[in-house]
Amino acid sequence: MKETLKKLVELQGIDSEKLDLKYKRQEVLNSLVADKEEYKSLERRVAEEKQRQQSIREEGQRLVREQAQLEARDSELRKRLDIVRNTAESQAVGREIVANENKLQEHFEKVDRQHSDLEESLQRLAALQSQFFTKRAELADKMPGIKQTLAAMDKEIEKVDAKRKSLCSGIPQAVMQQYTDLIRTRAPYMVVEVQTTGDGDHTCSGCNIGLPPQVIGDIMKGDQLVCCENCGRILYLAEKEEK
Numbered sequence: 001m002k003e004t005l006k007k008l009v010e011l012q013g014i015d016s017e018k019l020d021l022k023y024k025r026q027e028v029l030n031s032l033v034a035d036k037e038e039y040k041s042l043e044r045r046v047a048e049e050k051q052r053q054q055s056i057r058e059e060g061q062r063l064v065r066e067q068a069q070l071e072a073r074d075s076e077l078r079k080r081l082d083i084v085r086n087t088a089e090s091q092a093v094g095r096e097i098v099a100n101e102n103k104l105q106e107h108f109e110k111v112d113r114q115h116s117d118l119e120e121s122l123q124r125l126a127a128l129q130s131q132f133f134t135k136r137a138e139l140a141d142k143m144p145g146i147k148q149t150l151a152a153m154d155k156e157i158e159k160v161d162a163k164r165k166s167l168c169s170g171i172p173q174a175v176m177q178q179y180t181d182l183i184r185t186r187a188p189y190m191v192v193e194v195q196t197t198g199d200g201d202h203t204c205s206g207c208n209i210g211l212p213p214q215v216i217g218d219i220m221k222g223d224q225l226v227c228c229e230n231c232g233r234i235l236y237l238a239e240k241e242e243k
């Protein structure tokens with residue numbers, strides 16, 4: 001059992017190494033996903049701004065047509081004013097001219113607004129596009145490095161797996177099962193050292209509960225795996241305790 005216990009401790013080291021590698025790999029993937037999301041969000045905002053700009057330009061075209069109509073109306077009314085014969089008619093036409101001029105005034109306000117909207121949109125689009133291109137270049141720059149890092153990590157994980165496999169082949173099936181069951185509830189510490197206090201008492205270093213002397217005796221006998229009665233972890237003695 002002593003050999004098996006040593007192997008279990010080693011296996012625990014390998015498993016925590018593997019967990020660490022997987023965690024780091026996931027971190028790399030997470031940062032890549034975050035980068036890609038930022039890229040996509042910029043791409044979307046560029047498209048949205050382009051669309052907004054398109055509708056501002058359409059509004060501009062509509063305003064050009066509106067101005068032509070209002071100006072045509074104005075010159076038509078002025079021509080009519082030249083040919084009216086009586087005061088009442090001339091006053092009526094005069095009122096129409098004023099009303100049309102008011103409409104033109106409103107129209108020019110709309111033109112001003114359209115111009116400043118367009119200006120604003122052009123600036124916003126330029127800023128967004130520059131952010132988008134920067135992000136795209138940044139991603140393109142990073143990608144090969146990230147792929148390399150991931151490939152190196154995969155290789156590392158493969159190595160750890162191979163090491164684990166060869167180690168497991170030397171551990172009895174039943175013990176492996178017990179260890180595997182403990183992973184679910186007690187990871188990353190499935191196999192723990194017995195601790196000796198100043199006054200010679202023993203505790204489980206997994207849960208800090210005191211261990212009765214016969215438990216230590218059982219471990220020393222070494223004919224079976226001994227587990228902590230409280231937390232179920234597999235117990236082993238430090239080298240010096242063994243002697």
Ligand SMILES: [Zn+2]
Pocket residue numbers: 204205206207208209228229230231232233
């Ligand atoms: Zn315990």
